[in-house]
Amino acid sequence: MPSTEVFYTFDPTDPSRYHRKTIAGDYFDWLFEMLAGTGMVLLFRANLAGRCYYRSRLMSPFDHESVNHRNPDAKIFDRVADMMDACDPLAEAVRAGERHDVPVWIWWNWNEWHNVRADWIDVNDRVWYDMPRRYWCSRDGSRFYCGAPDWGHQDVVQRLLGLARETLDYGVDGMYLSMRSHSWWPCFPAPGWDEHLEPFGFNDSVVETYQQRHGVDIRYEDYDEEKWLRIKGEQFSNVVGRTGAAVHTAGKRFILGTEPDRTSLMAGFGQGPATKQITPYLKLHKDWERWVTDHSIDGLCAEESCPPKLKIEGGDIAPFRETLPPEFPLYTWVDTARWINRGGGPFSLLNWDPHPVEDVIRQIEYGRDAGAAGVFLHSLYHFTACDSDGESLGGYGVLPRTEYLDAIRRWQRQGSDRP
DSSP states (O other): OOSSEEEEEEOTHHHHHHSSSOOOHHHHHHHHHHHTTSOEEEEEEOEETTEESSOOSSSOBOOGGGBOTTSGGGGGGHHHHHHHHHOOHHHHHHHHHHHHTOOEEEEEETTOOEEEETTTEEEEOHHHHTOGGGEEEBTTSOOEEEEEEOTTOHHHHHHHHHHHHHHHTTTOSEEEEEOBOSOOSSSOOOTTTTTTOOOBOOOHHHHHHHHHHHSOOTTTSOOOHHHHHHHHHHHHHHHHHHHHHHHHHTTOEEEEEEOSSSSBOOBOOOSSTHHHHHGGGSBOOOOHHHHHHTTOOSEEEEOOOOOSSOOSOOSOOHHHHTTSOTTSOEEEEEESEEEOOOSOOTTOGGGEEEOOHHHHHHHHHHHHHTTOSEEEEESGGGGTSOOOTTOEEGGGEESOOTHHHHHHHHHHHHHHHOO
């Protein structure tokens, strides 16, 4: 294992839209040949909102029905569905990774089941969309946060474990569970969605546990917020423990990523006012000491939202280090690009600018010098994982920008030469 692990996040939506031809098996040989020798681990994103990027038995894939065909500009998202029609991307990634000696981990986002962009895409989980009580609900039970699952509902837990197991069965080298999310609104971003917001997480599983322990029905009576947050956190910890057991049974490592804040459920809300408006209403107690003591996880990553400016520093691992054993592996999440609105539409690469090559190397070194076991390089795949066939894409220019991979390869060689 290298002294500083470097993870290369990979979300198939962006390359499949901007690569010069439909992504199929040969694409992954092209990509992994470029990644060979960099020492990086490819982190394959399993799902965007409630749609998956592999042949799942439990979740619908990103398909042509996800695209709003009334908008001609939205047709670019059909390329994502074309990829799913042409191959099983996860299977091809694992195959190519073995061929080119590049480890592949699965990357799950379990706070992410719903994202609708008017006139563009409708990406939501068809299973729980028809059973909204599988999501966190408001105190009066009238509203549901379609990005946050009911961690105490046994059917929910079984489905999450099933999703983990079916991706582990592909032969991936490890699993990363992220608490970042693209579910930025409780449901549809309709006018007035943010009026009269209340805290979420008053599901039967939480209400019943609170009443058993404290003799109070929190739907109707005053309650202790800290006790309420701890019950929700305990449910989440149970899911983490059972997921870790499944990963370890498969003989793999399990890293969890979360914002280094004790009570916020989600990180990565994107840009705009929704971030500040909804964050206070999605809270639970995160017991990372228990995750480590129970040996549920093998590493913990300090995640953060996509920044509106270029910055070297990633997520701060110091809050974790305060209470965890000094030898426990901590990781930092860094963004190799910044988001800037150029009107390119949702998830458009036209809206991003990259760090210079030397700054990406400095980001890796920042994590190392901060005492992190490794770094997660987010958004590097934007400008290294597709061939734009001579077209200049926003601040990225013509892709792929292979000089970044060359620089990381050189940095890894220099590190191996150090005493």
